[in-house]
Amino acid sequence: MAKYLTIDIGGTYIKYALVDEQLHLIDKGKVATKRNMESAILQQVDEIIEKFLSVSSINGIGISTAGIVDRQKGEIVYAGPTIKNYKGTSFKKHIVEKFDLPVHVENDVNAALLGEIWKGAAQHHDQVYCITLGTGIGGAYYDEGIVDGYHLQAHSVGYLLYDPASKTNYEMRASTSALSRKVVKELGTDFTVLDAFDKAKLGDVSCTDMIRDWCKEVARGLSEIILLVDPSCIIIGGGISQQGDFLLHLIEEQVEEFLPSHFLKTEIKVAQLYNDAALYGAVYPFFKEEK
Template identity: 65%
Template sequence: MAEYLSIDIGGTYIKYALIDDRKQLYGHHKVETKGNIDDAILKQVETIIAGVMEHTVISGIGISTAGIVDREKGEIIYAGPTIKNYIGTQFKSYLSRKFGLPVHVENDVNAALIGEVWQGAAKDEDQVFCITLGTGIGGAYYHQQIIDGYYHQAHSVGYLLYDPETKTNYEMRASTSALNQRIHQELGAEVSTADVFDRAKQGDDTCLSLIEAWSQEVAKGLAQIILLIDPKCILIGGGISRQGSYLLDHIQKQLPAFLPDHFLKTNIKIAELYNDAALFGAVYPFFKEEKSSC
């Protein structure tokens, strides 16, 4: 039975799990991401792999990571401020030599979308856009395959809608970090996003107003995606997607205001796999290879 190790590298945590040939994820763990000095993250990943291989025989390693990835080289070619000193990190060449195993490396939003198309809310769908709302905002588009753009920089939607007056872009206004900032300014640092959603559902006008104002910002960016790409489906991912239909209703209510009349045809859906989406997507190439070799 073939087993693979899937690793998802974020700015706050590195999550990892094993997946077997029945496509079952198990053995989930996470560790805090170290400050990336002297290739600290690459060394963390190396330590994780070595630890897993002490008790499990694995056939390959899939890595999902923040930053823009050259998929062929398995290397980070661009990274924002979330992870410093990350550009040039050569996961594939270093780890494949170190452990003698095949290694696939993918951007985390791309991996999440692949996971959802393979095993989640967009199973067997095509022309699907995924937007993840988290510390920042990421985007990915699947049309028979992931569409990267010529320089691998397509769908960097967090940088949309820059406002020179406020010096803010889309992710500065519509990420969950932006929502948290609004909450802390109005209600205090001890109030969480989950608290605000709970209170809004119970009729709290202040909390409802906060969610509506933030949902409007989210909807502005979704409208740009629809106008430019016309996807069949947009998936909304990230931790806040656990708010499910309540979140979706607020965003859908705001969206028509930013589109021409009768223009909205795209199906807006909540992602299903949550934190497992990128773990599935990171190892999908191994299953794709198995299928194509049959």
């Protein structure tokens, strides 16, 4: 029975699971991401692979990871401050040489988008944009395949909409971290973003206004994406997407303010797979090849 190991590498945790023939994620787990000294993350990946190979056969390995990825080489070609000493990490070369297994390596936002197209909210859509709201903001675009750009740098949307007056860009104003800072400033250090949403849903006017102001910043970026790309669907990912229709309503009503009349034809949806999206997306190419 074919099984594929899927690994999602983030700055805080490395998550993993097996994907079986019924497309279920089984034997899920996670470990804290080590400081990447002396190829520590590559060693952690080795340990996860060895753990599964000791009890089961594996047909291939899919890796989702932060950073810009050259998927042909299976290598990190750019990494921000989230994971230090990461540029140049060649997962594919290392794993093929050590374990003799096929490997797909993909950027984490791209992987999340592939997961949502395959098993989640973007099924039956051909042109899909995914934006993930978290510590920063990431973007990915699918049009008969992932669109990377000539230099693999496309859809770094967090850097858009730079404001010289405040010296802030899109992700500094519209990430979940930005909302968290607003919550702490207005409610105090004992309150979280989740607390603010809970209070807003119960009718708290000040919390609703605070979240609406933040959603306006999110909407500003979504309108730019719609004008530039005109996708059939935009998927909003990240943990905050679990706020569902309440979040969607506040965003959608403000996207229209930034667009010409009747321009909002793109369907805006929240992710369905949440933390599992990238795990599915990392191994999607194997199943696509089998069709």
